[in-house]
Amino acid sequence: AQKITQTQPGMFVQEKEAVTLDCTYDTSDPSYGLFWYKQPSSGEMIFLIYQGSYDQQNATEGRYSLNFQKARKSANLVISASQLGDSAMYFCAMREGNFMNDKIIFGKGTRLHILP
Amino acid sequence: DAEITQSPRHKITETGRQVTLACHQTWNHNNMFWYRQDLGHGLRLIHYSYGVQDTNKGEVSDGYSVSRSNTEDLPLTLESAASSQTSVYFCASSGQGSHNEQFFGPGTRLTVL
Numbered sequence: 539a540q541k542i543t544q545t546q547p548g549m550f551v552q553e554k555e556a557v558t559l560d561c562t563y564d565t566s567d568p569s570y571g572l573f574w575y576k577q578p579s580s581g582e583m584i585f586l587i588y589q590g591s592y593d594q595q596n597a598t599e600g601r602y603s604l605n606f607q608k609a610r611k612s613a614n615l616v617i618s619a620s621q622l623g624d625s626a627m628y629f630c631a632m633r634e635g636n637f638m639n640d641k642i643i644f645g646k647g648t649r650l651h652i653l654p
Numbered sequence: 655d656a657e658i659t660q661s662p663r664h665k666i667t668e669t670g671r672q673v674t675l676a677c678h679q680t681w682n683h684n685n686m687f688w689y690r691q692d693l694g695h696g697l698r699l700i701h702y703s704y705g706v707q708d709t710n711k712g713e714v715s716d717g718y719s720v721s722r723s724n725t726e727d728l729p730l731t732l733e734s735a736a737s738s739q740t741s742v743y744f745c746a747s748s749g750q751g752s753h754n755e756q757f758f759g760p761g762t763r764l765t766v767l
């Protein structure tokens with residue numbers, strides 16, 4: 539079974555609209571961390587945001603926020619006021635277990651297209 | 655500024671040849687990782703290391719090996735390249751701590767003919 543599921547292979551969104559990228563995860567470990575990365579067409583991997591399983595509040599970083607619903611095992615990325623530069627591939631990822639174990643498992647990604 | 659570099663950035667080789675991809679980081683991170691990225695698969699972990707002399711197999715380790723003789727470098731070797739190993743390879747490193755994201759290199763595009 540997949541540990542990280544991103545159900546939207548591709549999305550088209552009008553510029554300035556908010557975007558929600560879906561991510562569900564599967565783990566039985568009570569301690570885990572969730573990450574989102576952006577990969578623009580140039581190919582580099584850019585870290586966006588992190589949510590720990592014990593964090594009480596949803597993580598936010600500028601226009602990025604993580605809608606963390608623990609009971610649903612959901613960690614959706616929300617981008618407010620989308621911009622043309624947000625067009626990219628987005629990966630959700632999870633680290634299980636204690637923080638000495640830094641292995642991260644990635645989802646297959648969602649390709650986001652922002653339309654002018 | 656600290657960084658993580660990969661070389662070469664592009665490589666074309668023939669089936670059966672040995673290939674080594676270099677990864678060098680100046681973050682002084684203990685943890686280093688190699689991934690391959692293929693369309694429809696996202697990033698898959700090949701090998702990883704938590705420190706000097708430590709190496710571990712990831713999800714797709716067959717046909718690959720790594721060695722860690724110092725903190726800065728984790729070279730990835732394809733012992734006998736196969737066409738199925740045509741891919742983009744990313745190296746990453748991370749420190750230790752609860753919020754320790756992985757920092758990625760720019761990637762190496764490898765084509766095996």
